[in-house]
Amino acid sequence: MASLNNCTVSSNSATYYDGGSSGGTLNNCIVYFNNAPSGANFGSTPTFNYCCTTPQPANGTGNFTSAPAFVNPAVGNFHLQFNSPCINSGVNTFAPGTVDFDGNPRIRGGTVDIGAYEFQSPTSTISYAWLQNYGLPADGSADFADADLDGMNNWQEWRAGTNPYDAASLLKLSTPSRSAGQVTLTWTSVANRSYFVQRATDLNTPTSFSVIQANIPGLPGTTSYTDATAPASGPVYYRVGVQ
Incomplete structure (x- = not known):
């Protein structure tokens, strides 16, 4: 099976089923707005890791279903808007090469974006999808705040996968x-x-x-x-x- 890294698969259609993807492994990819007579954006067998797609995949991890916020998909412009949840939401180890589909630097803000195009001027270093999930601003003003006073700021909570509003949710070593x-x-x-x-x-x-x-x-x-x-x-x- 093929693997796709940092690809944008959008606005495709299939004759029968699986408009966007029918198999393989997709990492750091956007698979959205694809269709088939069955209504399927993708099939049941692909594995998605840190992808923007819908519905939530059964296989893989780190995925979210929020719309990618393309600049203008109607005319084939699949660049990311400034508020796209795909910004800073991928995994760097899956990022191929050093440039995106435009030839611009592949990683800006410390963490690779999801999809073929890298947003070149992010204002936060945190995953925009994570920030939006917790209702936090993406302008960088909340990156180092600690709302639950657990000693971990929002950047650390994001890296650890913990809840920034729950003081009991933190990376903590127990007594050995x-x-x-x-x-x-x-x-x-x-x-x-x-x-x-x-x-x-x-x-x-x-x-x-x-x-x-x-x-x-x-x-x-x-x-x-x-x-x-x-x-x-x-x-x-x-x-x-x-x-």
């Missing part, structure tokens, strides 16, 4: 447990994030921390990791981050 030379860590987590664990034996300098495990898939609620190579004696410090 130590037994038989091993240390078990547990932290609050979500399912569509990956985490890394760092360890240090002193706090004299920030560089004293080093990564001991990366690409830990997040689980709903909490995720745990056991450090089997923890120092046998003396202090040891840990921190957990989102990749």
Whole structure:
């Protein structure tokens, strides 16, 4: 099956079914306003990751159904308007090359946009879809606010996949447990994030921390990791981050 990265599939029609996509994997793509006699924008088998499409796909993660807010699709202008939810809403690892379909820089604002065209002057560094979902402005004024006073600003809440209005929804490491030379860590987590664990034996300098495990898939609620190579004696410090 084929894979599509940072593509815009819109205003297509099919003779029978699956107007936009009938299979494969689509990452950072817009699949919208396609049609077929069955009424299907896409079929039941594609996998969508961080895409703008409707209805909500059964396969994949990070997708949303808000309309992409094209500049003028009626005349084939599928660039993004300044308030498009697709701005900053993709995943950089899926972004091919360094330029978009126009030849402009592919990533502006730190995070790749969804679709073939990159909006060149975003005012926020946060996913516009995430901001709109929580009723937050996309002009950058709320990026570093902390409405629920949990110690995580909105940019950090977005990166962690937590709720900016819920003080109990945050990335937090619980007290580690130590037994038989091993240390078990547990932290609050979500399912569509990956985490890394760092360890240090002193706090004299920030560089004293080093990564001991990366690409830990997040689980709903909490995720745990056991450090089997923890120092046998003396202090040891840990921190957990989102990749």
